[in-house]
Amino acid sequence: MKKTLTVNLGGTVFHIDEDAYQLLEKYLSNLRIHFQKEEGSDEIMNDFEQRISELLNDRIRLGYEVITLEHVEDVIKRMGKPEEIFGDDYTEERKEEFKTKADPQTAAKKRLFRNPDDRIIGGVAGGLSAYLGWDPTAVRIAMLLLMFFYFISIPIYLLLWLIIPVARTATEKLQMRGESVTLENIGKTVTDGFENVSNNVNDYINSGKPRSAVQKIADGFVAVVGFLIKVVGIFFAIILIPPVGFALIILVIVLFAIFIGLIGGSIGLLGGGLGLLYSLFPFADWSSVSAYPETTLIIATITMILAIGIPLFSLAYLLCGKLFKWKPMPTAAKWILLILWFVSVATTIVMGINFGWPIIDNQGWHWNSYHPIRHIRFW
Amino acid sequence: MNAENVKSQMRKGILEYCILLLLKKEPAYTSDIIQKLQEAKLIVVEGTLYPLLTRLKNSGLLGYQWVESNQGPPRKYYRLTEEGEAFLGELENAWQDLNNTINHIRNN
Numbered sequence: 360m361k362k363t364l365t366v367n368l369g370g371t372v373f374h375i376d377e378d379a380y381q382l383l384e385k386y387l388s389n390l391r392i393h394f395q396k397e398e399g400s401d402e403i404m405n406d407f408e409q410r411i412s413e414l415l416n417d418r419i420r421l422g423y424e425v426i427t428l429e430h431v432e433d434v435i436k437r438m439g440k441p442e443e444i445f446g447d448d449y450t451e452e453r454k455e456e457f458k459t460k461a462d463p464q465t466a467a468k469k470r471l472f473r474n475p476d477d478r479i480i481g482g483v484a485g486g487l488s489a490y491l492g493w494d495p496t497a498v499r500i501a502m503l504l505l506m507f508f509y510f511i512s513i514p515i516y517l518l519l520w521l522i523i524p525v526a527r528t529a530t531e532k533l534q535m536r537g538e539s540v541t542l543e544n545i546g547k548t549v550t551d552g553f554e555n556v557s558n559n560v561n562d563y564i565n566s567g568k569p570r571s572a573v574q575k576i577a578d579g580f581v582a583v584v585g586f587l588i589k590v591v592g593i594f595f596a597i598i599l600i601p602p603v604g605f606a607l608i609i610l611v612i613v614l615f616a617i618f619i620g621l622i623g624g625s626i627g628l629l630g631g632g633l634g635l636l637y638s639l640f641p642f643a644d645w646s647s648v649s650a651y652p653e654t655t656l657i658i659a660t661i662t663m664i665l666a667i668g669i670p671l672f673s674l675a676y677l678l679c680g681k682l683f684k685w686k687p688m689p690t691a692a693k694w695i696l697l698i699l700w701f702v703s704v705a706t707t708i709v710m711g712i713n714f715g716w717p718i719i720d721n722q723g724w725h726w727n728s729y730h731p732i733r734h735i736r737f738w
Numbered sequence: 739m740n741a742e743n744v745k746s747q748m749r750k751g752i753l754e755y756c757i758l759l760l761l762k763k764e765p766a767y768t769s770d771i772i773q774k775l776q777e778a779k780l781i782v783v784e785g786t787l788y789p790l791l792t793r794l795k796n797s798g799l800l801g802y803q804w805v806e807s808n809q810g811p812p813r814k815y816y817r818l819t820e821e822g823e824a825f826l827g828e829l830e831n832a833w834q835d836l837n838n839t840i841n842h843i844r845n846n
Contacts, residue, residue, distance in 0.1 A: 370811040390785070399792045406768065406788040409813070413769070416810055439783025 363425055369405070369412030373419070375426040383411070383431045389441050392529075411438065469537035472526035481520035489535045659710045665703035669696050749780050753790065755833060756780055758818060758826040761800065765817035767807075791816065799825050 362377045375383070390407060394400040414434045415426055423430070438444075469490055477485030477495055484502055488495040505512040526532045673696065676688060688696075753775075760766065760774055768791065775781045794800045799822035805815040818826065 394789065397789060397792075399796055403789050403792045406792070406814070407785070409811070410768070410784065410788070413810060413813075437784055439785035443783045444785035444789075 368415065369409040371412045371416060373412075373415055373426050374424065375431075376428060379426050379428040379431045382428060382435070386431075386435055390444075393441055393445060407438065414438075470531070470534040471523055472531055472535040473520070473523050474532075474535060475525050475527070476532075481516075482525060483516060483519045483523065486523060486526070486535060490537075492537075659707070662703040662706040662710070665699060666707045669700040669703070672696075752833075753780060753786075754794065755826075755829045757790070757794065758799065758822060758829065761816055761818045762823065762826060765815055767805075767813050767815055769813070771816065794822075798822070 363374045364377060364380045366373050366375055366380065387404070387407065391400070391404055394403050397403065411434055414437065415430060418426065418430050471490050472486050473482035474485030474489050475482055477489070479485075479499065484499045485495050487493075488498040491498075502512070502516065506516070524531075526535045673688075680688075756775065756778070757771065760771060766774075768787070771791075772781070772784050772787055775787070776784075781787060791800065795802065795816075798819060800816050801819045802814045802816045804812040806812050
């Protein structure tokens with residue numbers, strides 16, 4: 360008994376044995392890699408698929424219900440193996456391959472890439488673990504711990520994200536793992552679905568064709584836009600994906616505000632910071648704040664709770680999701696939370712300044728004079 | 739030096755010429771072209787032909803249209819363009835020259 364797959368080949372549906380499918384898939388992938396650099400490669404591949412479809416259809420007409428390995432082998436014999444089709448070019452390519460890696464040791468030389476197939480944020484951990492041969496989960500946990508204890512590792516992560524290139528082509532993905540770059544391996548990588556050999560922008564840019572000046576300018580433009588998108592992406596990633604980093608940033612900001620408050624620094628920030636402290640610590644002196652209507656205070660408290668609570672909630676959700684395999688939050692929910700968070704933060708800041716300002720004004724802020732911080736019993 | 743190698747180089751050299759010749763007589767499906775070339779022992783495997791046809795089409799020497807077939811999906815039906823005919827003319831001359839040269843060398 361054998362498992363069969365249903366494939367659409369050149370517009371005809373075939374039932375095909377699993378092993379036969381794998382052989383055919385590998386064959387087509389190999390051809391595709393060879394034709395990648397050629398103009399009209401898609402059309403050539405379509406011709407191939409169409410013809411293979413015709414040949415297989417002949418078998419069906421003979422009464423076979425399922426395409427077997429034997430049929431596919433026959434078809435490949437008829438169409439020709441890559442070395443038969445490409446003849447001298449193919450053997451030359453091979454020689455080139457051997458030349459560039461005369462020493463098998465250097466052949467398997469590893470390069471550090473970000474791994475686009477194993478990523479949570481930027482693929483840095485995935486790439487590192489592929490490079491080091493470690494378990495990606497272990498690397499992630501280690502990085503997370505580092506981020507908790509040393510804030511400096513957050514900007515370092517972002518820097519790595521910017522600096523380390525992403526492994527785009529099959530070749531690069533093999534180098535990332537330190538596997539030697541042979542046609543068989545590339546074929547395998549492609550077959551494994553590591554690389555989507557389609558005519559998308561990246562493939563085009565990475566193809567080995569010599570490029571005209573206009574194309575180079577366009578490439579530069581793509582690179583610059585890509586960089587900008589990346590920067591924006593980092594910003595959103597901080598907010599949306601790793602609530603850890605985000606919670607830490609909030610923590611740093613709050614600590615910073617308290618610090619500023621204690622040394623009596625910048626007045627504007629102080630106003631915001633103190634207003635924040637007032638809402639946080641209801642047992643402080645509320646005299647100037649209580650002049651506000653109750654609803655304002657309630658709103659202030661709610662926005663404050665949201666401003667701090669949303670990142671914490673997202674963090675908790677993410678952790679629970681990882682631990683208990685919950686479904687990831689729907690994108691819509693993420694956006695709603697994000698917008699809600701922005702609104703809350705903005706409201707909190709505005710209200711903080713509104714609350715804080717009169718206090719500073721009234722107290723005539725001075726280190727030695729009465730100041731509200733003293734009323735908060737830290738010790 | 740391998741005789742087979744040289745022979746295959748020779749066949750390769752006249753492959754485009756032969757395709758244009760075939761299509762000058764009458765438009766044909768890809769499979770017909772393949773069959774005729776295989777009969778003439780000009781190609782061994784079919785795969786050689788598809789990139790070649792696409793290349794010829796992209797340089798404007800050939801054109802094709804999709805024609806319905808009684809069995810399966812529509813197939814490409816190739817024909818020679820005007821440009822292709824001019825190109826073929828040049829190749830005919832070149833072939834004549836070659837022929838003359840070889841005869842000349844042979845007979846002297």
